[in-house]
Every structure is written in C-alpha cells, then in structure tokens.
Amino acid sequence: MHTILGAGGVIGKLLLHELVRKGIPVRLVGRHASVTGGAREALAVDLSYRKGTIDAVSGSSVVYLLAGLKYELPVWKDLWPKIMANTIEACTKAKAKLIFFDNVYMYGRVNGAMTEETPFAPCSKKGEIRARIAQHLLDEVKAGNLTALIARAADFYGPDAHTGVANIMIFDKFAKGAKASLLVNDTTHHSYTFTPDAAKALLLLAGDERSWNQTWHLPTAPDPPTGRQFVELTARAFGVPPKYSILQPWMLRMAGLFDGTVREIPEMLYQNETEYLFDSSRFRKVFSFEPTTYAQGITLTVGSYRK
Secondary structure (H helix, E strand, O other): OEEEEOOOOHHHHHHHHHHHHOOOOEEEEEOOOOOOOOOOEEEEOOOOOHHHHHHHHOOOOEEEEOOOOOOOHHHHHHHHHHHHHHHHHHHHHHOOEEEEEEOOHHHOOOOOEEOOOOOOOOOOHHHHHHHHHHHHHHHHHHOOOOOEEEEEOOOEEOOOOOOOHHHHHHHHHHHOOOOEEEEOOOOOEEOOEEHHHHHHHHHHHHOOHHHOOOEEEOOOOOOOOEHHHHHHHHHHHHOOOOOEEEEOHHHHHHHHOOOHHHHOOHHHOHHHHOOEEEOOHHHHHHHOOOOOOHHHHHHHHHHHHHO
C-alpha cells in the first residue's frame, strides 16, 4: 500500500493517477479525503494529530508527504514541526519508507544554480521552518531510524496547478482576459517544475532502491526563461497580447494590509530579485528522464484552461 499524506493538491492527484496506472494500491489521506480516481482507501485525518497520523500510515510500504498549509507564518510555525514529527514516528512504527516533497526555501539566496549539495542558508522565516523540518528528517535517516528521501521541486506550474504562482499570476489572468503580473522585475531567469513531471519522478524514486536516504531535485527543464519570456510564451499559446504589469514590493505591502496571504509574499521576493536557477541534472542523468520543455509545458497548461 502506498499512502499519500496531503492528497488534495495537484501533485497528489497526479501521483494517484501514476500509481493507479501501475496497479499499485493507494490510500489517500487529508482533511477532506475521499475515495476517488481509483484509490483503494481514503481517510479524513488532520496530520497535526499524532494518533491520527500513525493510524493513517499503518500498513503502508511507501508514504508520500505532500501536505500544503495555509500560506501564513504562524500556521507554518505551529503545524509544520508537528506534521513532520508525526509523519516520521508513523513511518518508523509502520516500517514504511518516506518521500518528502519539498521546496527550495531552505537554500535562501543562492549565487548560481541550486543543486542537491547547496547548503541550507535560509534568509526568510518560512525558509527557517523548512530548513528545520528537512534537517529533522535527514537526522533521522542518518541515525538509521528511517528510510526516506527528500524530493525537491522549484516553483511549479501545470494543468490544474491552482496554487502555483505562475498559474495564479499569468495563466489565470490571460484565461480571464486580464493582464498578467510579475513580481519585482521581468528580466531574471526563473526555473519552474512542470507538475506532471514531478509526479512521474516521485513514482520513479519510490521504485528504485538507489534513490533512498538522499535528496533529489525533481526533473525541471534547463535554461529557464525570463519573466518576460514566460509571459510571451503563455500569451502566444492563448492567442492574446503579452500584456503584463510588474508588482513592486511597496504594492504588495499595501495589498497585504487587506490580505493575509499577500502579506506573506514580501519576505520571499528575493527569489525574484535575482536569478532562480534549479539544477536537476543528477536526476535526469540517473533516470534518463528528459523534463518537459517550457514551450511544451505552457502549451499543455493553456490547453487545460480551454477544456
């Protein structure tokens, strides 16, 4: 049994499809989980509760921690350490292998490309939290208490990726006939992971004994476009003019007075102020996996908006 913790997001849904396609029984776990898409079981569980998490993982051979939390610092401070501790304990008791789907916040501002060897140097409060929970997992692996791996992705985009920044600020806007938006500037190159590639990669990692007890960067197309180029590719696929505005920090601070989620964005703007380059060449080489190009991924994503 493979169990997906935090099954309601786009990665969880895509991973479910890949697992079912391979004939692997799947249990879905989330606050509002229900049997869907060929899953064998579904459990409605709050992962911040220890016993519920332990029960949800019982009988699993592989567990995927894909949980997403409301994008507010107090929520992250309270819940992420609990969720990681509960998941580690549950997997240890069940003797299940754990795959943690992670982001790059713990790296902080990086001069050059981010690789699996990039040290943790967070420059944001959220980055500090992500560094803490990732290190907790790595320490358990090093101590021999758990078989696990970290699967790290860049910012993502793709069909139905409703929480992806590119989807929200570019695809959604063009689909509604509005101008797109970019953060801070339009001249820096920014890597994006295509969500279907990420889901396929998680399944490859789960099925290969070489992958465990280490960190992997999930397959992401090299040579990322600038913000302007990404907008132009997307506009061309929609068949609309490439109109966009650039949101400056002061605009976000003003908007944050009325919106809690927007209030959290300014501390993360360093990711848009300089080059954001995500290197997944190790995964591509080991698994002979060629990521979806930006032109292909954008075309597929736009196609999903037209359905």
